[in-house]
Amino acid sequence: MTVLSVKQLSIAGPQNGVVHQISFDIQQGEWFALVGQSGSGKSMTASAIGQLLPPNMKATGEIWCGGRNLLSLPPGEMREIRGKRVSYIFQDYQGSFTPFHTIGQHFEEVQRTHLTLSKAERRQQANSALISVGLQEEMYDRYPAQLSGGQLQRASIAIALLLRPDLLIADEPTTALDSMSSFRVLELLAKLQQDTGCAILFITHDLRHVRKYADRIAVMKDGHIIETDAAQQVLHQPQQSFTRLLIHSSFSFGNLNPLPSAGE
Numbered sequence: 001m002t003v004l005s006v007k008q009l010s011i012a013g014p015q016n017g018v019v020h021q022i023s024f025d026i027q028q029g030e031w032f033a034l035v036g037q038s039g040s041g042k043s044m045t046a047s048a049i050g051q052l053l054p055p056n057m058k059a060t061g062e063i064w065c066g067g068r069n070l071l072s073l074p075p076g077e078m079r080e081i082r083g084k085r086v087s088y089i090f091q092d093y094q095g096s097f098t099p100f101h102t103i104g105q106h107f108e109e110v111q112r113t114h115l116t117l118s119k120a121e122r123r124q125q126a127n128s129a130l131i132s133v134g135l136q137e138e139m140y141d142r143y144p145a146q147l148s149g150g151q152l153q154r155a156s157i158a159i160a161l162l163l164r165p166d167l168l169i170a171d172e173p174t175t176a177l178d179s180m181s182s183f184r185v186l187e188l189l190a191k192l193q194q195d196t197g198c199a200i201l202f203i204t205h206d207l208r209h210v211r212k213y214a215d216r217i218a219v220m221k222d223g224h225i226i227e228t229d230a231a232q233q234v235l236h237q238p239q240q241s242f243t244r245l246l247i248h249s250s251f252s253f254g255n256l257n258p259l260p261s262a263g264e
């Protein structure tokens with residue numbers, strides 16, 4: 001089953017276009033990686049899906065999810081979809097939290113907006129969600145500044161998955177983390193994807209972050225998708241010279257994890 005279908009999506013600002021007629025589909029339970037250099041349009045694409053573009057940017061084309069074209073939804077209906085069907089985690093996990101609200105209050109905000117649960121049920125649900133991402137229940141009463149970067153990103157994953165969305169959009173979620181925390185977050189996403197069956201749109205400039213997890217990869221360059229295929233195909237038999245360059249640059253610096261052979 002297709003959970004997201006992007007058709008001929010273009011995104012333009014006042015001066016120029018930044019995304020040009022891109023199309024891709026994401027299937028249920030799939031890990032779909034959108035990779036490309038900085039500035040290639042990945043984040044704009046992710047933002048357009050949830051109607052989160054900056055006010056000076058405009059998207060045209062179609063983005064289908066749950067039988068509706070998200071680009072034509074009124075803001076109220078989009079808010080309902082965001083969280084329930086489509087949820088986000090960001091590189092700037094700190095920006096996802098209000099500093100003077102506890103982690104528990106962030107859970108409450110999502111729960112009160114979308115669910116009809118008693119206070120005890122909400123607390124119970126939040127506790128289970130915290131445990132599912134490897135955090136202790138006591139984090140519920142802490143403020144964001146009292147968690148490490150890795151812990152905060154895991155808390156944001158717990159909140160993003162609270163309503164069991166069909167699609168989790170993860171926009172460079174490990175870029176601001178040290179390598180051990182990154183590894184833990186990636187492993188956690190893979191586990192939660194298996195547990196919940198959600199699809200993941202994973203955005204990164206670094207192919208090392210996708211080689212173990214991605215089912216399919218789309219390569220973006222200058223606002224165009226230049227190559228889409230099964231992950232192993234893209235990694236081991238790239239069709240475009242730019243993709244080869246991207247693979248080379250991802251795997252040649254501090255190359256502790258060489259490209260695995262096909263079938264690994």
Ligand SMILES: Nc1ncnc2c1ncn2[C@@H]1O[C@H](COP(=O)(O)OP(=O)(O)OP(=O)(O)O)[C@@H](O)[C@H]1O
Pocket residue numbers: 013014018036037038039040041042043044045054056057205
């Ligand atoms: N508010 C804005 N107004 C106009 N242009 C913008 C705005 N925000 C970003 N852009 C431009 O849109 C293009 C695509 O940016 P985008 O953030 O989608 O790239 P990206 O591939 O996600 O890069 P990165 O990995 O650095 O986030 C860039 O050329 C950027 O300069």
